[in-house]
Amino acid sequence: DQQVKQNSPSLSVQEGRISILNCDYTNSMFDYFLWYKKYPAEGPTFLISISSIKDKNEDGRFTVFLNKSAKHLSLHIVPSQPGDSAVYFCAASANSGTYKYIFGTGTRLKVLA
C-alpha cells in the first residue's frame, strides 16, 4: 500500500507559466513533508519543506501548499524555466522530520522553451 502517491507521472508546461505538481498521502501521522528535484544520473536535491503546523511555505519561485484535511500537498513553480525540467519527488515523515521518510513515485516535469 503506497502511503505517498504522485498520480501524474509526467507534466509538460510552457516556459514562464506555472507548474503545479501534486502529492497525496494516506497516513494521517505524517507531519513533515519535503520536495526534491532529481536530474538524470544525479542524486536528488532538496527543494523545499513544510511542517504540518503550516499550510504554505515559499522559497523564491517555489511554493508548497499543504491541505491536511485532504491529505494533499502541491508544489508550485512560478515562473517555470527550462532548467526546472527534472523528476520531482515528494516525501513524508511521521516523526517531525527526524528520520524515515517515505517517498512518492515522482513526476517528470518538462518545461518547454
Place this chain on the structure above:
Amino acid sequence: NAGVTQTPKFQVLKTGQSMTLQCAQDMNHEYMSWYRQDPGMGLRLIHYSVGAGITDQGEVPNGYNVSRSTTEDFPLRLLSAAPSQTSVYFCASSIGSSISGNTIYFGEGSWLTVV
C-alpha cells in the same frame, strides 16, 4: 565539500555474488539511510540508522544487510545478488535529532546491474 559519498558509481554483478556499496558522510549526521530507485516505483527505503550501532528495516529490506559501526559510514551489503536487485541505489543522511524537521542529503547514486 564532500557531503555524502557513495562508491562504486557503477557495478555489474553475477547472480549469487555478494558485494558492498560504501557510503560515507562528513557532516556528523546521526541519521543515514539507503534507498533504491526503480522505474515507476520512486525511491524506496531499504534500511536506515538513527545512530552508530542502531539500524532498522525500511520498506524493502530483503536481500540486504547493513551495519553502522561509526557515525560516518553506512555500508549496504548484498548477500547473494539477484537480477531483481538491479537498480540505482542512493545513500542519504540528515541531522536526525532536530525536532523542527530535517533535510535529507543524498549521494550521487550507485548503478548496480545483476546479470
